[in-house]
Amino acid sequence: MSSGRFAFVRTTTFRLALVYSVLFGLFSFLLLSYLFQATVGSLRAEADQRLQAEMSSLELAFYGFGIERLEQSLIERALVPGAPFRYQLETPQGERLIGDFPNLPVTPPNTVGVWGNVSLTIEVPRPGAEPTLTEAEGRIVRLTTGHVLLVAIETGERSRIVRRITQAVTTAAPIGVLLALIGGIFISRYAARRAEQLTRTTEAVVAGNLYVRAPVQGSGDEFDRLATHLNTMLEKLERLMASSRHTGDSIAHDLRSPLSRLRNRLETALLGEMSTETARDTLAHTVEEVDRVLATFNAILRLSRLDAGAEGRLVRFDMREMLLELADLYEPACEDAGLKFESEIGHNLFVLGDRELLAQAISNLLDNAIKYTPENGSISLKAMRTNDEIIIEVSDTGPGIAEDMRERAKERFFRLDEARTQSGSGLGLALVDSVADLHKGEIELLWAHEEPEPFGLKTVFSLPRER
Amino acid sequence: MRVLVIEDDREHAKFINQVLSEAGHEVAIAENGADGLIQAREGEFDALVVDRMLPEKDGLKLVEEYRNGGGQTPALFLSALSDVDNRVEGLKAGADDYLAKPFAPQELAARVEALGRRQASEEPPVTKLKVADLEMDLLARKVWRAGQKIDLQPREFRLLEFLMRHAGQVVTRTMLLEKVWDYHFDPQTNVIDVHVSRLRAKIDKDFDEQLLQTVRGAGYCLQG
Numbered sequence: 081m082s083s084g085r086f087a088f089v090r091t092t093t094f095r096l097a098l099v100y101s102v103l104f105g106l107f108s109f110l111l112l113s114y115l116f117q118a119t120v121g122s123l124r125a126e127a128d129q130r131l132q133a134e135m136s137s138l139e140l141a142f143y144g145f146g147i148e149r150l151e152q153s154l155i156e157r158a159l160v161p162g163a164p165f166r167y168q169l170e171t172p173q174g175e176r177l178i179g180d181f182p183n184l185p186v187t188p189p190n191t192v193g194v195w196g197n198v199s200l201t202i203e204v205p206r207p208g209a210e211p212t213l214t215e216a217e218g219r220i221v222r223l224t225t226g227h228v229l230l231v232a233i234e235t236g237e238r239s240r241i242v243r244r245i246t247q248a249v250t251t252a253a254p255i256g257v258l259l260a261l262i263g264g265i266f267i268s269r270y271a272a273r274r275a276e277q278l279t280r281t282t283e284a285v286v287a288g289n290l291y292v293r294a295p296v297q298g299s300g301d302e303f304d305r306l307a308t309h310l311n312t313m314l315e316k317l318e319r320l321m322a323s324s325r326h327t328g329d330s331i332a333h334d335l336r337s338p339l340s341r342l343r344n345r346l347e348t349a350l351l352g353e354m355s356t357e358t359a360r361d362t363l364a365h366t367v368e369e370v371d372r373v374l375a376t377f378n379a380i381l382r383l384s385r386l387d388a389g390a391e392g393r394l395v396r397f398d399m400r401e402m403l404l405e406l407a408d409l410y411e412p413a414c415e416d417a418g419l420k421f422e423s424e425i426g427h428n429l430f431v432l433g434d435r436e437l438l439a440q441a442i443s444n445l446l447d448n449a450i451k452y453t454p455e456n457g458s459i460s461l462k463a464m465r466t467n468d469e470i471i472i473e474v475s476d477t478g479p480g481i482a483e484d485m486r487e488r489a490k491e492r493f494f495r496l497d498e499a500r501t502q503s504g505s506g507l508g509l510a511l512v513d514s515v516a517d518l519h520k521g522e523i524e525l526l527w528a529h530e531e532p533e534p535f536g537l538k539t540v541f542s543l544p545r546e547r
Numbered sequence: 548m549r550v551l552v553i554e555d556d557r558e559h560a561k562f563i564n565q566v567l568s569e570a571g572h573e574v575a576i577a578e579n580g581a582d583g584l585i586q587a588r589e590g591e592f593d594a595l596v597v598d599r600m601l602p603e604k605d606g607l608k609l610v611e612e613y614r615n616g617g618g619q620t621p622a623l624f625l626s627a628l629s630d631v632d633n634r635v636e637g638l639k640a641g642a643d644d645y646l647a648k649p650f651a652p653q654e655l656a657a658r659v660e661a662l663g664r665r666q667a668s669e670e671p672p673v674t675k676l677k678v679a680d681l682e683m684d685l686l687a688r689k690v691w692r693a694g695q696k697i698d699l700q701p702r703e704f705r706l707l708e709f710l711m712r713h714a715g716q717v718v719t720r721t722m723l724l725e726k727v728w729d730y731h732f733d734p735q736t737n738v739i740d741v742h743v744s745r746l747r748a749k750i751d752k753d754f755d756e757q758l759l760q761t762v763r764g765a766g767y768c769l770q771g
Contacts, residue, residue, distance in 0.1 A: 367651075382732075412745055415741075436730070436731060436732070
């Protein structure tokens with residue numbers, strides 16, 4: 081068996097967890113990139129735009145009114161408090177004319193009129209503290225007079241955002257992926273364990289142990305449902321196996337006695353001289369015996385068909401008419417046997433069923449009642465409906481069946497010792513039970529009468545009611 | 548009657564042959580479905596006895612093709628499959644009766660007899676039945692014996708009607724249960740016998756000639 085510590089790696093759930101965490105990582109990456117673009121990108125674009133505008137307006141001042149006017153503009157701008165720009169204007173010789181820097185912090189371009197992009201570090205004064213250094217971006221240009229003009233804008237805020245986002249991405253994403261993976265592993269280990277239990281059960285069954293049952297944890301999840309179904313199936317299988325094993329034995333046993341009786345009779349007939357009359361008689365008896373054997377075979381055949389299931393042909397119908405007919409069919413036979421027969425059939429006895437099989441089942445119960453009830457007794461057939469069931473009761477005043485025998489009485493070929501002498505195949509009640517099973521109903525054997533001491537069999541046949 | 552038996556199991560065919568021959572029928576045997584169909588079409592038979600499982604051509608298909616080709620001869624299916632479904636299937640294919648294996652010889656003989664008779668009596672719609680001095684009016688639902696009215700329960704009426712329609716033939720208990728009660732199983736107790744003896748008490752008791760006879764080991768026969 082492949083139950084290694086990492087068996088779960090091959091499970092579907094684990095693979096799903098893996099795929100999920102990869103997708104999760106990819107998704108977070110995309111989300112963060114978008115966020116990055118949306119914030120940092122727009123900040124950068126905005127700074128660029130502002131730089132551009134400032135530079136253009138200063139150039140305009142220079143080209144329109146000359147270097148003095150430019151100087152003047154710069155001085156004026158320096159006076160505006162909180163302005164985001166830093167300026168520097170130097171002579172062609174590199175001397176500082178006006179500006180925020182002691183020296184030009186970058187190398188000036190040689191070509192006239194072409195703007196250069198530069199990155200630099202600037203000092204930000206803080207009241208009552210050392211100034212801090214921060215990053216900045218700038219445009220630098222050599223004017224037609226050879227003067228050099230630098231305009232810079234602080235971008236430290238932007239960089240901090242970039243750094244923070246980058247940090248968040250690099251720390252949060254792996255943690256998220258890791259968590260997804262761990263979650264996946266836990267779930268898949270749980271699922272793998274449950275599946276493993278089911279696998280173990282089925283393997284045991286395959287190996288021949290029909291008595292194992294899959295564990296049901298009571299959570300009602302898919303695994304529990306599967307396990308419950310599996311167990312129901314196993315129970316049915318076990319019952320079928322047991323009954324077919326038992327049937328095999330019983331067939332052999334039950335057919336052996338009539339067959340050997342048959343053989344004996346024929347042997348005896350062969351031995352002695354006999355009149356035609358006796359010979360005929362012997363043959364007639366022989367045929368009767370064979371007919372009984374055949375009837376038993378037929379009953380067995382019917383039973384196995386029933387157990388193989390035949391739900392397909394169940395239809396909704398009212399049992400009332402059928403039961404009235406059966407009462408009509410059996411009443412004379414009861415009277416003939418010196419028994420009182422009563423019937424009490426309610427109305428609207430709708431079930432989802434097979435008329436023929438149900439008729440046969442009830443007829444078996446009535447047959448049994450007639451067979452086992454002594455003369456001057458009574459038999460009753462009652463049918464009624466409750467909220468969700470149709471209940472059919474057949475009671476007699478015969479010996480009944482003791483409590484401890486009732487379960488076995490439903491088995492094939494089971495016959496009470498008292499009944500061994502009676503004719504019958506021992507399949508009647510088994511058939512009723514199978515028919516009840518097929519209709520999702522059940523039969524219950526009870527005492528029909530309690531006083532003075534319990535006697536009489538009452539068979540309660542209950543079926544789901546169909547509205 | 549001329550009966551064609553289509554059955555591949557030779558032992559079984561021989562048995563059927565013997566049963567039907569003893570009952571006074573002339574029997575021909577076909578051993579597979581294809582031959583059976585040809586013989587059924589060419590020979591002039593009064594009844595067909597067809598096994599469900601046949602080589603060459605399945606029994607169901609055979610009867611279906613035979614009927615589609617205009618064949619009228621009544622057919623009886625023999626089958627080891629005795630389920631209601633199988634019977635219904637067989638009747639739908641065009642068979643007139645269905646008998647599950649294994650069966651008693653008398654059962655087969657009685658049913659084949661009934662088949663042949665069915666065809667003969669199909670022509671005019673009968674409103675009156677008469678066996679000796681026993682008369683039945685199917686429209687008025689009344690029965691007389693020697694001109695004396697007899698009161699029957701509805702079920703007894705149907706039972707008698709079936710017996711009269713098959714007068715002179717042996718009718719088995721199973722046939723009665725099937726045709727009169729529409730049940731296709733064998734009750735363990737003698738329910739049918741009791742019904743028949745009640746009917747007998749009504750139609751025969753006060754008369755010298757006993758019309759309703761018990762045929763030992765087989766069933767009943769109503770005869771004048």
